[in-house]
Amino acid sequence: MDNASKYDIQYYQPPVVTYDWVKKDHIDKAPAWCSVDLRDGNQALVVPMDLDTKVEFFKYLVKLGFKEIEVGFPAASDTEFEFLRTLIDQDLVPDDVKLQVLTQSREHIIRKTFDALKGAKNPIVHLYNSTSVAQREQVFKKSKDEIKKIATDGAQMFLDIAKEYPDINFQYEYSPESFTGTEPEYALEVCNAVIDIWKPTPDHKVIINLPATVEMSLPHVYANQVEYVSKNLHDRENVILSLHPHNDRGTGVADAELGVLAGADRIEGTLFGNGERTGNVDIVTLAINMFTHGVDPNLEFTDMPDVVEHYEEYTGMTVEPRHPYSGALVFAAFSGSHQDAIAKGVKYRKERGTDQWTVPYLPIDPHDVGRQYDGDVIRINSQSGKGGVSYLIERDHGFNIPKEMRAEVGYMMKGISDHEHRELSSDEIFDTFSKEYVNYFDPIDIVEANFIHFSTTKDESADSVGVKMLVHIGDEAYSLEGDGNGRLDAVSNALKKTKYNFNYKFITYSEHAISAESNSKAAAYVCIADQLDNKFWGVGTHDDIILASVNALVSALNRMNKKVHFVK
DSSP: OTTGGGOOOOOOOOSSOOOGGGGOOSOOSOOEEEEOIIIIIHHTOSSOOOHHHHHHHHHHHHHHTOSEEEEEOTTTOHHHHHHHHHHHHTTOSOTTOEEEEEEESOHHHHHHHHHHTTTOSSOEEEEEEEOOHHIIIIIIOOOHHHHHHHHHHHHHHHHHHHTTOTTOOOEEEEEEESGGGSOHHHHHHHHHHHHHHHOOBTTBOEEEEEEESSOOSOHHHHHHHHHHHHHHOTTGGGEEEEEEEBOTTSOHHHHHHHHHHTTOOEEEEBGGGOOSTTOBOBHHHHHHHHHTTTOOOSSOOSOHHHHHHHHHHHHSOOOOTTSTTTSTTTTOBOSHHHHHHHHHHHHHHHHHTOOSOOOTTOSSOGGGGTOOSTTTTBOBSTTOOHHHHHHHHHHHHOOOOOHHHHHHHHHHHHHHHHHHTSOBOHHHHHHHHHHHHBTOOSSEEEEEEEEEEEOOSSOGGGOEEEEEEEEEETTEEEEEEEEESSHHHHHHHHHTTSSSOOOOEEEEEEEEEOOSSOSOOEEEEEEEEOTTOOEEEEEEEESSHHHHHHHHHHHHHHHHHHHHOSOO
């Protein structure tokens, strides 16, 4: 790409750079939020929303907690005008919610805009004109003074026309559109000229909005521009400094966050960043970013699947699977090492009883945004490891697979996923595990087993266990007796009295109560090895832990038989 030389730097550092914002390491309180979904977001749709959809979307934005909602250009079309009037005439705007409307600095447009707001309670009227070098030179072909006069003329018209509506408590907003392509000192000059006309007070503050209409720089440059303006605005204590970042460079969220550190009090944006070109700043991501740093964003995103569903229904857009916090796969861990760390982190947190969230690989508890561990976090495919498979089996079914067994079970599930080229569900995993390992009674089946414990007070080494049992092996039935230094040793010694060559040794044994809801109360795990040291695992379940251990041994023997064929 050797055309890079044609792209000269088109942004401007302020004349004085203080970098005070760099000294802050986090945002300590949420900004005021203004949703522009019904203007910017709707403009960006191939098929704009109809009136009914816009009304329902407005109600949903109110439900999410937005107190300022921009609803469009009422002077631009009959559709926009009708929507605004519907909200007002049907009394759909709560007392604590402000409608915001946008207008150019032209008298007939301003008049129609104010007229459209008859009956509104506390509307925000947003004036804008473009101030960038490119727009001044190429579009308007006007000088700095002429461009500034467009802004000040509009500001004065606001005051003059507002007198015709004495019962409406208007709030005013001004944006030097294409701020990022404007010399900061000139943008400041225009904003201060507007402020001097509006004369804000503590009870009647004005909003100065600095839009990154096109992202043109690294986020820190935008922060420098914002900080410069913030420190030099007239009547700063009576000004609400707002940002409207777009996402042309993919750093809209970073622009907004650094801009808040630099002095901004308010953010205009959309759900999931919908908007023209690459979109606006994503308020969902911004809000949850703050939440992960311990700041209440004052927006209701505790049911993220519901937010996604409504957004997609209203706009026809889709939320990408990897979209931060809201995508279908953002909490999914397929990697074996990630799964293992997450499982251990969740267990550690539960054991410690701590409220603090420090689980590896998960910057946020999925439950806090309405997501569940089941099907969201540990996901199994051909890239997964032993830890994830074992975690799902224990979490959903109560089987705490011994550490030595986990690799074998994990590789089995990975092999199935790799062969079938798909993800495996928790139920599929457990079904496969059960069929392969649990109470596997073919061809060997111990139908009955009665144990007798022999001991002496004189010699502990003389303790032994006897067993009488009925065994089916294929079509044959055996009544067998045996004894040994434990119940499994006794069963093994009895089995060796058949015609079959049961040649194996015990490697390990463990047992536990099943914690998940289940008809079975206990699980036992047995590992045996053949003469070549090949290991075979079996799992048994039963109300009686002793019989569960017998079932585990039988399961291991039957799995060994598939390879060694001592029963043919």
